[in-house]
Amino acid sequence: MKVKMRGCLIAYLGLALSLTGCWNSRELNELAIVSGIGIDQGTKPGEYKVTFQVVIPSATATSQGANSGASPITIYTSNDHTVFGALRKTSKQASRQLFFAHTQLLVLGESIAKSGISGVLDIFERSHELRLNTAVLISRDTSAASILKVFTPQESIPSIGLSKKIQNTSNVWGENQRVDVFELINKMTGEGGFTVSGLRMIGNVEAGKKKSNLEQSDVETTITMGGQAVFKKGKLVTWIDGPEARGTDWILNKIIETNVDIDAGEQKKAVAVNVLLSRTGVKVELREGIPVFHVNVSEEGNINETKSSVDLSNTEEIIKLEEAMEKLTKAEIEQAFQAAQQTGVDYLNFGNELKRTHPNAWRTVENEWDQIFAKGTLDLKVEAYIRGTGMRLAPFMSPEK
Amino acid sequence: MMATRTTKPKKSQTEDSNNQSSPLTENLDDNLQHIREGLGNSLDLIIRYFQTIDDAPRIAAVYMDGLTDKEIVNEFISHAMSFQTVNEEGQKLTTSLDIYKYMKEKALNPGKGKSVTTISELFEALLSGNTLILIEDMAEAICGNTSGGEVRPVSEASTQVSIRGSKESFTETIGVNISLVRRKIKNPNLWVEPMTLGAVTQTSMAIMYIHGIVNEDNLQNLREKLQEIRVDSILESGYIEQLIEEGGYSPFPTLYNTERPDSVAGNLLDGRIAIFVDGTPFVLIAPTTFFMFFHTVEDYYQRFDISTLIRLLRFLCLLISMFGPAIFVAALNFHQEMIPTPLLINLASQREGVPFPAFVEALMMEVTFEIIREAGIRLPSTIGQTVSIIGGLVLGQAAVQAGIVSPAMVIVVSLTGISSFTTPAFNMALSVRLLRFVIVFVAAFMGLYGIAILALILIAHLCSLRSLGVPYMSPIAPFALKAQKDTLIRSPIHFMKIRPRLNNDNSNVRKKVVKGKRVNTNES
Amino acid sequence: MRKEVIGPSQLFAMIVLFELGTALVVPIGLKSGHAVWLSILMALPGGVLLYLIYYDLYRQFPELIMSGYTQKILGKAIGWPLSLLYIPVLMFNGSRNLREAGDLLISSTYDRTPILVINAIMVIAVMYILNKGIEVFARTAEIYFWIIMIMGLVCNFIVIAAGLVDVKHLFPLQADDWWDALSSAYPSIWIFPFGELVCMTTVLPHFNKPRKAKRAGVMAVILSGLLLTFTHAIEISVLGENIYSRAAFPIYTTITLVNVANFIQRLDALVILTLIIGVFFKMSIYCYAATVITADLFKVQDYRKLVVPVGVIVLFSSFMSAENYTSHLNEGRAFLKYILPLLCAVIPILLFLVHHVRKRFGWYR
Known part of the structure; x- marks a missing residue:
């Protein structure tokens, strides 16, 4: 009985295998x-x-x-x-x-x-x-x-x-x-x-x-x-394009690494800061039907190049540069935000954020969100940190003639 | 070669056994005639006649040339013949009985001479290398152990080589083999039970275990199985292995064999039983688990971290040698999306000119590999070199350049080939190699799904096997946490305080041998 | 014949594999949206409770399988037909599992292979292992428990390492979400997968250490519940609610997104393997339960004789019960709503109550 059964099983198995052919086999x-x-x-x-x-x-x-x-x-x-x-x-x-x-x-x-x-x-x-x-x-x-x-x-x-x-x-x-x-x-x-x-x-x-x-x-x-x-x-x-595009990515927290050319005192765009880490937190709330977008950016970077004469071994100078960096980032993000408001399209993910965190409030503005978005205000905070200055502190100076 | 299981010799066997069990007669010539006829006037049968004085009874010494040591025979005969014709009381020793008694009790050291009364006993003694002395008018013969002759000396292990550890290996002589183990375990509890198997060959065997450590149920189980064996010949321990295996049709070996005394000793200390068979250097170990085939004694000689890594490497190699080509074929034919894009493009460009489907390609290469392997083993080592060179050419560059196979397939096949050689046990490696073909076949039909289902069936099959009642896959299934210290990994020696549980072990704690205690617990 | 026995670790492995089986792969508790992980957690205590009821019944009748004690408790006249009811349901449920595996395989790789062949190969494996007996089955489960755990660990690790997880998809939980979670936890998730443990009542009589059955079983149910929670939470956090709810096999979609260093990608095979293994064990237990209940009711000495017929019935009902996957899912919804709760929860609870009442008042002869 048992042997017979096993024989049947083997025959069944063999049959099933040969039946499969190679339907999905492709060289x-x-x-x-x-x-x-x-x-x-x-x-x-x-x-x-x-x-x-x-x-x-x-x-x-x-x-x-x-x-x-x-x-x-x-x-x-x-x-x-x-x-x-x-x-x-x-x-x-x-x-x-x-x-x-x-x-x-x-x-x-x-x-x-x-x-x-x-x-x-x-x-x-x-x-x-x-x-x-x-x-x-x-x-x-x-x-x-x-x-x-x-x-x-x-x-x-x-x-x-x-x-x-x-x-x-x-x-x-x-x-x-x-x-x-x-x-x-x-x-x-x-x-x-x-x-x-x-x-x-x-x-x-x-x-x-x-x-x-x-x-x-x-x-x-x-x-x-x-x-x-x-x-x-x-x-x-x-x-x-350009700053508008990068500002958009900044709001969307998509910046992985980038470069910002910041002003060093009087010299415009004289210091290149390599942003190595950037985090953006977004909170959206409705204040009397008008949305307020709280965007918090914190970025960190190293100074990779300077053509200015700023003494980078001086902490105060660094703090000044950090402020300049904040200002530049802020300007870029605001530019992107305004561009978005002008097109009347919320591609900055604010709507989704509102929907996720305040589903009830979202329901009230759902239908005319694009118009309401265009009316919204931006509450932007940027914190910038410069962590390093590369292999040198103060830049070299050619002797004044 | 020699007719082993045909019915013909069995018939003559029964005829022979009729007169063989008959007692010896009092007629010396008749007895000697019997012996000559029984052995078919064999060339190596030697009969020497003696007569001390003219009227004294004739005496004959019978022994087999080659099975005996000539010097010992001469010594034995001269001792036996050293009787004076007169005893202490001055009486002449003329009757056969007197001579027989004197010879047995005085001339030979007590215990050295045994008496033999039947023809069958006589043959057994004669063929085991004893010398027999027959005396006129006596229906009994005196036999003394003179065995010797040419045997292979203890030499280095040839199949289970180790870098570190004892270099000696078993020989073909059972007595030597037993002594090799005894030298390692100097303990009176190392017991050896003799037995004889094979109706024609009368092969002597022995089962060895450490009393107090061994599991009595397993031992009894093994004894019963061995006693049930009815077979004409035992020429190698492989016969025994196939005759006592459980489960019948399984590709996996359920008994371990080794030619290393230290491996036997280690397994005995784990509570296992060794089966020695005369005439072969391969000793069987029972009960066996699947994982034993991937352990070597050397694992315990090297430091634990290295041994652990090497063990894990062996299991990885097992997986590669079993599933390697199958997964490659499945990925190539069914799951092209699994292969990273650059690699796929590479493989595709390699396969552009290859006229065969991947499955046929794999099969061809695998068969070629097996042919080279088999030829390499059977040929004398000098020609073996040539085979490997030619094989290297066939499997390698030439086949690729001829556009018959793709380079990637060569890599896969050679990798699986080499991986299969990392399994320390040759018989397990063979089983895996056999299964590899089945798996490649299934992979070519159903891809990974087929492999997965076959693996399920295979593992279920492994789980259903038992060796002497011990589950084959233990200690993974059934799972025993404590035994994990010495299964996939090898933990430091001071961690391994517990012996592996072979059924219901009565003595699990190492370094302590409970003497002469029989416990039959019935758990698990 | 020697009585087949299984140990605590084997029972544990069997329950975990059974629970994970298909529940890991198909979307469950859809009503609760992104809070599905919460629903599973909520259903877990119910699952444990249900197991304890099965366990109690087993302790009362340690030698009997479900159909045996049903007849003892309710009398032969009611118990026999009631037990008979289990056979088609168990087989149908087994075949549904098979169908799900077949459909995933077909929609993932084997789109040109007939479902008959795919399912037949699986059924052959199931028949083979059931022929070997429940002990061998339990040992195999033990090995595959480790394999599944390792694969699960690898998959989860890779999904997390690939940076796909976005916890935002799981939070915040609003008041409505809690309510939705609860309503899909009971009875839907409570019955599938936890209630399906009713099959285990046919395995328990082989258990060798009755005292440990409680611990091993409860631990297994909790572990599998947590694993399910974790996996489904990962799936949602990767896919987002929208894709999760539309995917036929969310776990499959999740793993296809993996791309670590442009090299570790397309790990679909791992998921398919998980599914094959899970379905194999789940279906085997269903088939085993159906087989032994049939053997018990019709006084067949050796249940192995019934393995082939049951396997063939399961095979054919797996692809004849529904024309396509959509109708298969709809059938499943109805089945889960009306039939399974009766068999998995109502009858066992009824048995439990009747038994204790009869015992209390000495109504047993």
Whole structure:
């Protein structure tokens, strides 16, 4: 009996195993690894033009004996009403099945951003292949497709290069912040607006999509970060740049490390302070229907350069510099806040904060929050600390002649 | 080779046993004829005749050449023949009985001569290296132990090498082997029970344990199992291992074997039982747990921190050698998202030109590896070198350059191959290697899900095994906190005050041997 | 045949694995929003209480499984049909667990593999281990307890190390939240996963140290409750309420977000392994309970004979009971609301009360 049973089990097991076949088994050389996706407005209304940047493994610099002549990437473009439809249509052009698990970058064209991006993100959530932590960028004054076509120096795969670029600049400069699909969805489901970093192309696509573009020290076509796109209800309304963008990140507590050039007494912008640590606390309250935003910033940094003659071995001088630093930060944040109030979009996360901490008060202003936000006042406190002055104390002086 | 379990010799066996159990006759020639016939006129049977005086009874000495030490035989015979023809009272020793009595009681040292009355006893004594003296008109023979002959001397262990620790290993002679252990444990409680197994081979065996430490239930269990064995031949301890194993069809060995006396001594001190079989240097240890296969005696000789790390490394290697290629195949074919992007692009570019699916590639490489390994073992060591060089070429660069396999697969296969050699017990390493193929197969069909389910079944199977009634996976399952000091890790010696619990141990505390106490507690 | 015995640490491991099983993976107590962790904490005392009732009944009838003492307490005429009721419910619940595992596997990796095959492979493993007996099962659970703990530790550590946790998502708690938490704790979370421990009543008679059953069981329930609380709190703090409530498998989404140093990423496999192990043990216990109750009611000597039929029924009901995952979830909601409370809480409490009343007044013959 027992032996029989075991026999049955083994037969069953064998049968089940052989039945499985290899439904989900895919060899690596049957896959086209997609490194970046770009989405633009299609030619017909309601259609997407989806661009895929696909890696050609044998031509990448990482692989042994890479064929230097071949392009490490190739571009496929399809039009369809849905993103998934477009990617399936691409099979007409591609010899291998597109594989999305390693997508590094999603570029949304300015055209689609203006007409609304809420429709395109669902597939990123629903699909098990696409990653939620893919970086999202908006192409500024150009299409997503052309952004994906341009080769980048150093990184053989442009999407990886761009996603590293945004990571790098948000780590050390702070004007942009890396937003991934997951954050974007969280922001879209939250209250108010939000910002997403933009990409700009310098030069033209025709030159950039040739590999010869890289055969020069100063590349003809390059892609740089270009401010932050402000979204309201999923639609691009305006762009913010420079201090406004960095001030926004300051309020959002997204500054990781940055540099501020502060005034040293009479000399303007003479001391470079590397901000190494910055924390922002936000509290929102409603005073008689008018919101008050309490923003507390505390930053710490080291002096990395000075062209002034300030004696940095003197504590009082340092305190003065700290005050200047506070002033500069304050000015930047206020500028960003005013810019936000002017656009009438609360992309500074104040609405969400109010909703989280005072859900009852939120309910009273929920419907006309944008107008109420524009009327709100900012209560800003900045504390700046200078912790170090590098390898020297007082700067060197050439003898006065 | 030798017919072991065929029915034919059994038949003749029963015929033989009829006249073998018959008593000796009084006719010397008949007896000698019996012996000659019984051994089929074997070349190594030697019969020497003596006659002291003309009318005295004839005497014959019988022994096997090669099993006996010639000098001892001569000494034995000369002692036996040293009787005067006259006894103290001056009477002539003419009758066979007188000579027999004189020989047994006076001429030979008391106890040195035993009497043998049946043919079967006679054969057993003869083939164990005794010399027999038969006297005309006597139905009894005198036998004396003269065993000796050529044996392999104690030499260095060849399969279980250690950097530190005793270098000696067991030989093929059971007596030497027992003495090697006795030299390590000088305690009267080290008991050795002899027994003989194998209807044809009559192999002598012994079970050794430390009385007072060993678990009596386990011991009784083992005795019963050994007594139940009905087999023609025992040529190696492997026969015993397969005959007393519980559970039947399992890829995992449930008895440990070793050729190191210090390993046996250590296990005896843990309350285990050693089974010695004549003719092999491999001694079995029972009961065995899974984790024993990953321990070596050297673990206790090195400092505890180093030993712990080395032990953990071995368990890591076990996992690698079992699941390494399977996880690689699963990741490559099913879970490409698990691989970091740069690595994936690398792997993809390596696989561009490879014509086989990853599974076939892995299988090919694994089989090649096994072929090289097996060839390397069987060949004489001089040619073995050549095999390893050729093997290195096949498995390595050449295969990659020919575009048959990808470099990453070579790395994975060689890593698993090397990992499997870190398991100190060769038989366990073999089982793991066998299972590796099954796991790769499942991985190719179902990816990680298949591996996970197979691992579940495998662990359930391991948990269901027992060795002499002791759960195979103890002390992890069933979990015993105290025993964790010497399972995955090796804690300092002064922490290990408790012996491993093998069923219901009666003496758990080390450094204290309870003498001659039989306790049968019934817990757990 | 030797009586199979299990020890305290094995019981502990079995209960923890059983509790964590699917509850770790699927979203529970949705009504309470971001305060779901609070709901679990609130349901925990109820779970412990429920276990104590099962424990008390076991101490009163140490040799009998649930169906045995139901018949003793309520009499054969009521007890037998009432016990019969348990068999389909247990099998159905087991099959639901299987379905959840199958669906996660299909929606995560095996989208082209039929659910029949995925589930069949799992059922084969369950049948194999149940054929080996409850003792082997308990020992396997003991090993996997450690594996799950280590994997859980690794996963949690990595999620925290990746800097994904935002405690803001958990606080502040408003008055409404407390109320919502309480209302989803009872009966929803109280029954699933804590009430499901009713299956353990079939395992307890194999316990070798009856006195320790209380301690081991209560500790296991508390530990698993705390682990569930912690894990779900982490999930919410990473995902935020919105995504948490929309995700089919929040823990899976949480782990996909991990990216440490661009190298440790996509640890989905760990989560899937956790689910496979959890579901395996949970389903095995369901199947075991169904098998032994059937064997007990129909006087089958060796319950092993029933393992294959029960396994096959569970397998087929796992994918025939619902056309898709949405209807599966809706069925589950109804099941959790109307049927499970009856079997997990009402009947045991009833048995407990009737037994003590009968004992008190000497109404036993």
